[in-house]
Amino acid sequence: MLVTNEQRIKRDIEILKKFTATPGAGVTRLSLSDEDRKAREYLIAEMKEIGLLVKIESPGNIRARLRGKEPEKPFVMVGSHIDSVVKGGAFDGVAGVIAALEAFRTMQENNIETRHSLELVIFMEEEGSRFGRALMGSSFLCGKFGIDDLDKFRDSNGITLKEANVALGLDVDRPIKRLQPDEVKAMLELHVEQSVVLDNQGIPLGIIEGIAGVRWLEVTLRGVADHAGATPMSFRQDALRGAATVIAAIPSIINSSGSPHTVSTVGKLECNPNVTNVIPGEVKFTIDIRDIDKEGIEKVTSKVKEFVKKVAKDNGLNHEISIKGDNAPVYLSKKVLNVIEEEAQKADFQYLKMISGAAHDSMVLSELTDVGMIFVPSINGRSHCPEEKTNYRDIKLGADLLLYSLLRLAERIV
Numbered sequence: 001m002l003v004t005n006e007q008r009i010k011r012d013i014e015i016l017k018k019f020t021a022t023p024g025a026g027v028t029r030l031s032l033s034d035e036d037r038k039a040r041e042y043l044i045a046e047m048k049e050i051g052l053l054v055k056i057e058s059p060g061n062i063r064a065r066l067r068g069k070e071p072e073k074p075f076v077m078v079g080s081h082i083d084s085v086v087k088g089g090a091f092d093g094v095a096g097v098i099a100a101l102e103a104f105r106t107m108q109e110n111n112i113e114t115r116h117s118l119e120l121v122i123f124m125e126e127e128g129s130r131f132g133r134a135l136m137g138s139s140f141l142c143g144k145f146g147i148d149d150l151d152k153f154r155d156s157n158g159i160t161l162k163e164a165n166v167a168l169g170l171d172v173d174r175p176i177k178r179l180q181p182d183e184v185k186a187m188l189e190l191h192v193e194q195s196v197v198l199d200n201q202g203i204p205l206g207i208i209e210g211i212a213g214v215r216w217l218e219v220t221l222r223g224v225a226d227h228a229g230a231t232p233m234s235f236r237q238d239a240l241r242g243a244a245t246v247i248a249a250i251p252s253i254i255n256s257s258g259s260p261h262t263v264s265t266v267g268k269l270e271c272n273p274n275v276t277n278v279i280p281g282e283v284k285f286t287i288d289i290r291d292i293d294k295e296g297i298e299k300v301t302s303k304v305k306e307f308v309k310k311v312a313k314d315n316g317l318n319h320e321i322s323i324k325g326d327n328a329p330v331y332l333s334k335k336v337l338n339v340i341e342e343e344a345q346k347a348d349f350q351y352l353k354m355i356s357g358a359a360h361d362s363m364v365l366s367e368l369t370d371v372g373m374i375f376v377p378s379i380n381g382r383s384h385c386p387e388e389k390t391n392y393r394d395i396k397l398g399a400d401l402l403l404y405s406l407l408r409l410a411e412r413i414v
């Protein structure tokens with residue numbers, strides 16, 4: 001049976017781990033930095049070694065083609081990213097790139113040919129850690145940005161994306177060719193889960209049905225800032241007391257909404273004047289609501305609105321709620337999901353069908369083509385930190401499943 005090589009996967013991931021700006025404190029590899037350049041050089045050499053045709057496009061996406069027998073047919077794309085957050089881990093993005101590379105190597109070693117061409121893609125800046133825009137490479141590839149947008153993005157030192165592209169030797173004058181729906185047949189991405197579901201259940205593989213939508217609400221409560229000693233309890237219009245009541249009620253709001261997958265977080269709060277001996281006059285806080293089901297997000301939003309209104313009334317406060325961000329849930333392709341699931345069953349792999357709580361480049365591609373995603377467990381769910389870890393044997397299993405799915409989608413000949 002065709003299998004990928006765990007030792008090579010381990011070697012590649014451990015080599016890439018060394019390209020960090022913070023040695024000893026996790027992986028810091030911002031897009032188009034020196035560390036990123038070294039990682040790119042290593043990977044491009046590995047890709048050329050197995051005969052891939054490598055192309056680099058603005059704003060820095062690497063696209064490496066393995067020619068099929070019928071190259072005029074739409075190609076099958078597979079990949080992820082190698083940029084990181086500051087002091088992040090060695091597996092986020094990298095696991096998917098190396099699994100894809102290893103799948104290609106295994107095909108080449110076994111002289112396997114496919115009808116459709118295959119393309120390994122490494123998206124530039126998935127994390128948004130340098131130029132402040134997450135999913136940047138895939139957004140450029142799909143035509144959400146063009147060549148004229150290159151100088152609109154700047155890093156914290158004032159260097160524009162255009163300058164960084166020039167430094168990388170890219171042509172910044174020619175328009176960026178947008179990926180057309182008829183050029184590509186499907187996109188696959190393997191990624192570490194970045195949560196606890198697979199690890200808790202001891203299941204090595206996740207097959208992703210969809211990516212949760214996310215809505216950000218901002219709630220403002222206004223009361224009266226007053227003397228903390230001289231104002232009797234019953235006369236207070238305390239904005240923070242109102243906010244605390246709302247925040248504490250969120251778990252029961254979620255429960256009563258009847259949407260089992262909705263999750264919600266209050267992660268940011270500003271209190272004014274934020275002084276020990278003054279009753280808070282104004283509090284602003286955010287509520288992050290996520291669900292794969294748009295209905296779930298809507299239900300929780302309306303329950304939150306209702307409850308905020310009641311709390312404001314009870315405490316003599318004014319209130320305002322605004323939507324600060326809204327991304328609809330994305331369902332991945334049923335067709336590709338079926339292919340991955342059938343291949344997992346054939347190989348007798350244990351898997352779980354699941355939802356991704358985090359966004360990925362593949363989500364952007366799902367507007368143009370059929371997308372499938374495979375998750376491998378994150379130990380203790382840790383991610384975006386130096387402790388981030390996935391067992392190499394799980395990545396190898398994921399790479400095998402990726403390989404089998406690619407061979408189905410690209411139509412293996414021999």
Ligand SMILES: [Zn+2]
Pocket residue numbers: 081092093126191
């Ligand atoms: Zn990632």
